[in-house]
Amino acid sequence: MRMRRLKWAEDYLKTSPSRMMEPEKVKGRWKRKLKTDGALHVEIGAGKGSYSHDMARMNPEDGFIAIEKNESAAGMISKKYDESPLPNLKMIYGDATDLRNWFQNREADIIHLNFSDPWPKRRNAKRRLSSPAFLDQYRDILSEEGEIWMKTDNSSLFEYSILQMLQAGFELIDFSVDYRRDEHPEDAITEYERKFMEAGNPIYRSVWKKGRRKND
Ligand SMILES: C[S@@+](CC[C@H](N)C(=O)[O-])C[C@H]1O[C@@H](n2cnc3c(N)ncnc32)[C@H](O)[C@@H]1O
Numbered sequence: 001m002r003m004r005r006l007k008w009a010e011d012y013l014k015t016s017p018s019r020m021m022e023p024e025k026v027k028g029r030w031k032r033k034l035k036t037d038g039a040l041h042v043e044i045g046a047g048k049g050s051y052s053h054d055m056a057r058m059n060p061e062d063g064f065i066a067i068e069k070n071e072s073a074a075g076m077i078s079k080k081y082d083e084s085p086l087p088n089l090k091m092i093y094g095d096a097t098d099l100r101n102w103f104q105n106r107e108a109d110i111i112h113l114n115f116s117d118p119w120p121k122r123r124n125a126k127r128r129l130s131s132p133a134f135l136d137q138y139r140d141i142l143s144e145e146g147e148i149w150m151k152t153d154n155s156s157l158f159e160y161s162i163l164q165m166l167q168a169g170f171e172l173i174d175f176s177v178d179y180r181r182d183e184h185p186e187d188a189i190t191e192y193e194r195k196f197m198e199a200g201n202p203i204y205r206s207v208w209k210k211g212r213r214k215n216d
Pocket residue numbers: 044045046047048067068069070073094095096097114115116117129190191192193
């Protein structure tokens with residue numbers, strides 16, 4: 001689903017208080033910036049940003065960073081966060097191929113991948129947020145007890161991601177092929193998730209622990 005271009009987003013993002021203009025300058029200091037001693041959550045591909053906003057409100061002791069590379073979506077996120085600011089929430093407008101520039105090794109505690117673009121054609125596999133190069137970055141920036149939480153409606157992406165995570169040495173600690181069959185009030189519903197739930201589609205979810213790589 002391609003997002004309509006929002007002309008105001010470019011200018012809005014230049015001065016938005018919730019946007020971190022130079023995230024590389026906060027590298028290693030995110031928890032201080034977000035005034036938190038709790039877990040640091042990083043959502044990659046945040047869309048319109050409601051998931052991190054809801055989670056930051058529900059977990060005021062934790063810090064949240066929403067990353068989004070699409071200008072119009074990033075504009076919507078920052079507007080939402082500016083209109084209803086939370087001290088433990090910021091956004092980064094940028095491509096998550098640069099995570100090591102923004103986060104120190106072992107700085108993040110939970111990475112959220114919510115309804116990532118499936119990129120079904122094999123030639124685009126490198127763009128999938130669960131492809132090996134992304135998983136390598138996640139492993140570097142995640143703390144020793146760090147986790148990846150993944151949700152999708154796409155069974156092919158789910159299967160692909162499970163294989164990639166296992167090959168990258170992550171340990172599967174939770175798994176469902178119909179996650180919203182049960183109530184999960186502790187986990188916010190994303191914009192995409194709500195649409196799929198309304199259409200009656202099952203939500204696939206897996207949770208991964210960093211674990212040790214075979215040669216660690
Ligand atoms: C299908 S949407 C899902 C949005 C939201 N997570 C949800 O569940 O409603 C995927 C989003 O990920 C963003 N995205 C994809 N690859 C990205 C990357 N490498 N860095 C940052 N954002 C990315 C896209 O721009 C898009 O907004």
